[in-house]
Amino acid sequence: MPPLLRPVLACVLIAAAGWVQAKTQVFELDPVHTRVAFRVDHAGFSNAIGTFSGSTGTLGFDPDDWAGATLDVTIPLASLDIGSEDWRKKVLGRAFLDADDQPTARFVSTRVEPGEAGEPGTARVFGQLTLRGVSREVALDVQLNALKRHPLTLRRTAGFSATATLSRSDFGMTAWRRLVGDEVQLMIEVEATRGRDDTPSATPEPDDADQEPR
Numbered sequence: 171m172p173p174l175l176r177p178v179l180a181c182v183l184i185a186a187a188g189w190v191q192a193k194t195q196v197f198e199l200d201p202v203h204t205r206v207a208f209r210v211d212h213a214g215f216s217n218a219i220g221t222f223s224g225s226t227g228t229l230g231f232d233p234d235d236w237a238g239a240t241l242d243v244t245i246p247l248a249s250l251d252i253g254s255e256d257w258r259k260k261v262l263g264r265a266f267l268d269a270d271d272q273p274t275a276r277f278v279s280t281r282v283e284p285g286e287a288g289e290p291g292t293a294r295v296f297g298q299l300t301l302r303g304v305s306r307e308v309a310l311d312v313q314l315n316a317l318k319r320h321p322l323t324l325r326r327t328a329g330f331s332a333t334a335t336l337s338r339s340d341f342g343m344t345a346w347r348r349l350v351g352d353e354v355q356l357m358i359e360v361e362a363t364r365g366r367d368d369t370p371s372a373t374p375e376p377d378d379a380d381q382e383p384r
Contacts, residue, residue: 194238197229197328197362204360206245210338211351218350220252220261222275229362231328233317236293241279248273265345266338268302275301277308285311295332301341310334310358326364333357 201224212218227243247269252258262269277299285292291314299308315329334356338344 193232193234194230195232195326195364197231197326197364199225199227199229199243200327200361200363201226204362205358207357207359209355209357210353213349218252220250222247222249223251224249229328233314236282236284239279239282239293239295241277241295241297243277245275245277246273247275266343272302275299277310280307285313299336302343304341306336306340308334308336310356320363323363328360328362330360330362331358332360 204223204225206222206225207219208221209217209219222245225243225245227241230238230240232238247262247267250258250262250267250269252261261267264271277297279295279297281296283294283296285294293312295310295312296307297310298305310332311334312330312332315331317326317328319325320327336354336356337352338350338354339352
């Protein structure tokens with residue numbers, strides 16, 4: 171390569187790298203509008219349902235190419251709501267979540283694959299779920315609901331729904347096998363927002379501000 175062309179090529183490569191990096195948008199999970207629900211068989215009579223709130227974390231996401239998406243989420247187990255304080259204490263206890271010793275669960279993505287039948291706006295997000303000090307691979311089936319500027323905050327917001335299935339015994343929860351099922355179904359709703367550097371200085375109109383209380 172002629173010496174005079176080397177600086178030009180270097181500039182082109184640097185610009186291209188910057189363009190690829192710029193396409194990946196970094197979002198922060200909104201703990202108010204993000205919730206994890208679980209459903210598990212209760213002695214064959216019904217499915218017990220509980221929820222966790224207050225999740226925090228980051229999402230790296232290129233809407234045009236999900237393959238490079240990254241997700242890192244922390245769930246505070248003490249936020250558990252199961253409809254009964256007595257049962258809440260039991261589920262948070264050592265027989266199940268052992269929240270005193272391991273107060274959080276964490277999911278860190280490792281790879282992303284296209285959703286079933288290649289439907290647009292869907293993906294399978296694989297990652298390591300760490301719960302009770304045990305890490306296992308879990309796959310999330312994810313649906314992108316919306317990616318647009320929020321009418322109230324004016325911040326670019328991504329909304330997702332996701333489902334997953336796991337075995338509680340894989341994470342060392344083997345108590346009460348005849349009363350509580352082993353298969354746990356997860357239902358997850360997520361909103362994530364861009365940083366405030368992406369927010370315009372304008373304020374929302376009153377009608378827009380009334381659309382969604384925060």
